Amino acid sequence: MRGWFLPLAVAFGFIFLYAPIISLVVFSFNESRLVTVWGGFSTRWYGELLRDRQILGAAWVSLQVAFASATLATIIGTLGAFVLTRFSSFTGRLLLTGMITAPLVMPEVITGLSLLLLFVSMEMTLGWPAGRGLPTIIIAHTTFCAAFVAVIAQSRLRSMDESLEEAARDLGAGPVRVFFDITLPVIAPALVAGWLLAFTLSLDDLVIASFVSGPGASTLPMVIFSKVRLGVSPDINALATIIIGFVLVAVVIAGWLMRRGMRQGE
Amino acid sequence: MSAGNALTRSAPWRGTAWVMGKLGFSGRSLVIAIPMLWLGVFFLAPFFVLGRISLAEALIARPPYTPLFDRAPDGSLQIIASLENYRFLMTDALYRNAYLSSIRVALVSTIFALLIGYPIAYYIARAPEPKRSVLLLMVILPFWTSFLLRVYAWMGFLRSNGVINNTLMSLGLIDSPIQMMQTDFAVYIGIVYTYLPFMILPLYANLTKLDGALLEAASDLGASPMVTFFTVTLPLSLPGIVAGSMLVFIPAIGEYVIPALLGGPDTLMIGRVLWDEFFSSRDWPVASAVAIVMLVLVVAPIMWLQSVQNRREEG
Incomplete structure (x- = not known):
């Protein structure tokens, strides 16, 4: 398990975990209705969602x-x-x-x-x-x-x-x-x-x-x-991006609160 | 004044307690009764209804099944129950195949989850502290977003004009798109992706407890890293492997959303058959019989296995 095999397997695992999510977010800003063909940057799907x-x-x-x-x-x-x-x-x-x-x-x-x-x-x-x-x-x-x-x-x-x-x-x-x-x-x-x-x-x-x-x-x-x-429909991509944004913000806040709590505990 | 003090001294509380005491209820039995009643009515009782409707026949009416009790022409009450639905399940190959293929899909996905999850768990368990927490968080993070949207992400990835095919074609590796959506392969990916942290977390918990002295001893005695892994680490992590595999296998077997979105029309899984029987065919009695057979063949053995495992851990 030493050497090149382990880091490679772990890198593959994390690409597997994050690649679909990143592409989901990227294509939510896509101008084109075709979800997987890039047609320029746009926030129109967020507008449609709202x-x-x-x-x-x-x-x-x-x-x-x-x-x-x-x-x-x-x-x-x-x-x-x-x-x-x-x-x-x-x-x-x-x-x-x-x-x-x-x-x-x-x-x-x-x-x-x-x-x-x-x-x-x-x-x-x-x-x-x-x-x-x-x-x-x-x-x-x-x-x-x-x-x-x-x-x-x-x-x-x-x-x-x-x-x-x-x-x-x-x-x-x-x-x-x-x-x-x-x-x-x-x-x-x-x-x-x-x-x-x-x-x-x-x-x-x-x-x-x-x-x-x-x-x-x-x-x-x-x-x-x-x-x-x-x-697939682009407004669902926009919705997914909003949800991912919420989760990220919540995790950052929770992490900050926990760190502060630990510092106060010391 | 403390919350408990305020509560027990308040007039309404004392009044209620007094009335309850007079009626012969103790506080203790009331506390037991609340979860007992809720779960009894909304978890246990539904299974009796399920069993009873699995013995009925489908009707085009509201509700769409025959009643259990009916008035015979002479006015006497008769019980109508038939095992017709179960005979139907046994004679129609669709259902047998669906049960078998659910087990196969769940098993294959569990093995893939183990193969992908084990190196990650192993790597995180050996990582130094700040890195370890970050990596662990990175494993869990995707799973706080919606499950449905994570499956949806793979739809955009695997489609004929999806990200993977577009990339491969622009690199000139393939000429025409590979059919990945609506195959069993897509279902395996969906299940592995959805349940991977359930595999990684128990494995990680197990591997962090591994005594480093054992590994040192093995290498001091001349074992290569490979030999050490297969003779020391792997056997010792067996409880983690079993726990993680159960956590993937159990939800995978009854899965509906993943085969419905990523699988093809020939991807048979029992959760999907039950769903279609209920929502498309509107045959409630057959759907109930499918559920009862699933309970007996799949859920009961799993619960038995888990109770055995729990007892072993406690003992």
């Missing part, structure tokens, strides 16, 4: 869904993780363990189809949910994102110093107070990470949303997919 009501509307739907389901998933995932790490035995412990880890390996097509069938049966027998749209997408995303939050919260709850909780209990705090004053502040960074992961997972999901959404509610991936299916 006038595209369908894409802007779908982006708003996606943000609402992602915000709501990340928040709900963080609450449910944290409760699940707390129950599994702090309550040693209760009826249904095995069932809860299974239900909280299974969504991680469940193919999206199965999760989507089975949830849709549940919603349809519930509508017939209970009358709720009447039709499908934002609420059903939020429920579906909450369910699969909660599993990811639970994994993160569980590892943090396991590694934290439980004597802190014991000390608070010995000093007379009730379980609710111990949770809100000791446990929650300690695991808060992990929960922020979990919320962010759930938010991105929800923003990224196409398959589950396609199954459980109704005619009125299309998320951004659903709109992108229906456009992209017909072939």
